[in-house]
Amino acid sequence: MTVAIVGVTGYGGGELARLLARHPGVEVTQVISDSSAGKPLASAFPGLAGTKLGALICEKKGGEITADVVFLAQENGYAMTVAGALLAAGKRVIDLSADFRLTDTAAWEKFYKMPPAAPELLAQAVYGMPELVGKEKIASARLIANPGCYVTASSLALAPLVKHHGLSGIIIDAKSGVSGAGRSKSDTIYRYAEMNETVRPYAVGGGHRHTPEIAQNIGASVLFTPHLVPMTRGILATCYGSTNASAAELTETLKQFYADAPFVVVREPGDWPSTKDVAGSNFCHLAVASTGEQAIVVSVIDNLVKGAAGQAIHNMNIMLGFDETAGLEGGGLWP
Ligand SMILES: NC(=O)C1=CN([C@@H]2O[C@H](COP(=O)(O)OP(=O)(O)OC[C@H]3O[C@@H](n4cnc5c(N)ncnc54)[C@H](OP(=O)(O)O)[C@@H]3O)[C@@H](O)[C@H]2O)C=CC1
Numbered sequence: 425m426t427v428a429i430v431g432v433t434g435y436g437g438g439e440l441a442r443l444l445a446r447h448p449g450v451e452v453t454q455v456i457s458d459s460s461a462g463k464p465l466a467s468a469f470p471g472l473a474g475t476k477l478g479a480l481i482c483e484k485k486g487g488e489i490t491a492d493v494v495f496l497a498q499e500n501g502y503a504m505t506v507a508g509a510l511l512a513a514g515k516r517v518i519d520l521s522a523d524f525r526l527t528d529t530a531a532w533e534k535f536y537k538m539p540p541a542a543p544e545l546l547a548q549a550v551y552g553m554p555e556l557v558g559k560e561k562i563a564s565a566r567l568i569a570n571p572g573c574y575v576t577a578s579s580l581a582l583a584p585l586v587k588h589h590g591l592s593g594i595i596i597d598a599k600s601g602v603s604g605a606g607r608s609k610s611d612t613i614y615r616y617a618e619m620n621e622t623v624r625p626y627a628v629g630g631g632h633r634h635t636p637e638i639a640q641n642i643g644a645s646v647l648f649t650p651h652l653v654p655m656t657r658g659i660l661a662t663c664y665g666s667t668n669a670s671a672a673e674l675t676e677t678l679k680q681f682y683a684d685a686p687f688v689v690v691r692e693p694g695d696w697p698s699t700k701d702v703a704g705s706n707f708c709h710l711a712v713a714s715t716g717e718q719a720i721v722v723s724v725i726d727n728l729v730k731g732a733a734g735q736a737i738h739n740m741n742i743m744l745g746f747d748e749t750a751g752l753e754g755g756g757l758w759p
């Protein structure tokens with residue numbers, strides 16, 4: 425099986441390249457990038473210098489895509505313009521952007537401020553969170569809407585507790601490393617001098633575009649506040665909600681819910697996860713506390729792996745009938 429990565433020089437595209445280089449069942453044959461067209465991939469990612477993939481020459485967008493599977497790693501609004509032709513040409517398409525994630529087009533227009541994807545594409549898209557959606561649905565998909573990074577951390581923490589304990593009044597306080605903003609951002613807040621040694625909330629008051637996506641996944645409304653923290657990778661979401669279930673009961677619910685999920689680790693109350701525990705890996709770690717009235721769930725992921733490229737490869741593995749963990753085995757970086 426051959427793979428193309430479109431928009432390969434962004435952080436999401438680069439992480440796809442890094443992980444797919446060691447995948448046993450697929451070969452990356454096309455790396456597509458406007459900003460690096462004609463140059464070897466290693467010119468955008470020095471860490472790939474000396475590798476076969478690093479020597480692959482980037483192609484300009486708009487040419488023929490010969491690969492069987494196409495990962496789209498572009499800004500929102502791009503995938504909806506090219507996915508139809510790729511699907512018509514028989515490709516499997518996995519989109520890292522938000523274009524096909526929301527089923528509610530009014531919510532899309534409100535939060536993304538652009539017209540939604542065509543209805544026939546939205547109808548075909550399968551939301552690619554295997555733990556919540558089920559592997560059967562993903563296995564038969566041709567177009568995958570890969571979830572958002574904050575959304576992945578929050579939904580994995582909350583969906584089982586809403587379903588089995590009626591968790592309500594949910595508040596999510598989440599922190600993200602700066603790679604979550606992407607490589608192309610030029611705003612001054614992402615400069616070292618303005619980002620280092622400070623923590624910044626943003627989209628306070630429920631305005632972040634991941635709010636409706638989390639609500640869609642867990643079946644409950646949420647108040648979500650993201651924060652930018654001075655680290656490269658990682659998301660930590662501390663999620664609060666009302667229930668009188670004990671920490672032991674909530675932990676057991678999570679363990680049962682994720683019994684067959686190879687990338688979710690449920691830790692014991694008190695064994696609090698940190699972002700370093702999952703850096704570079706496709707794992708999500710969860711742990712719960714309870715006051716008897718409120719549950720507190722802490723969830724950590726690497727935004728570029730479980731929050732983007734790793735989850736996309738997990739979806740590809742299920743679509744193509746590979747072992748779910750192919751190319752994603754092993755832990756992350758430590759320290
Ligand atoms: N970053 C994250 O943690 C996550 C990202 N996503 C989604 O994945 C998609 C891609 O995101 P991400 O990779 O972070 O975005 P980036 O901003 O890193 O890259 C977006 C595009 O910009 C181009 N680009 C690369 N470097 C630069 C540069 N220095 N200046 C200007 N343009 C550049 C690339 O296109 P080209 O190669 O053609 O030049 C690339 O595809 C988005 O839809 C995003 O929402 C989803 C979950 C998490």
Ligand SMILES: CC(=O)N[C@@H](CCC(=O)OP(=O)(O)O)C(=O)O
Nearest residue numbers: 520521522572573600601604605
């Ligand atoms: C730290 C940071 O800025 N994070 C990004 C979210 C990550 C992302 O790219 O999510 P989508 O794929 O849904 O766009 C943000 O808050 O806009």
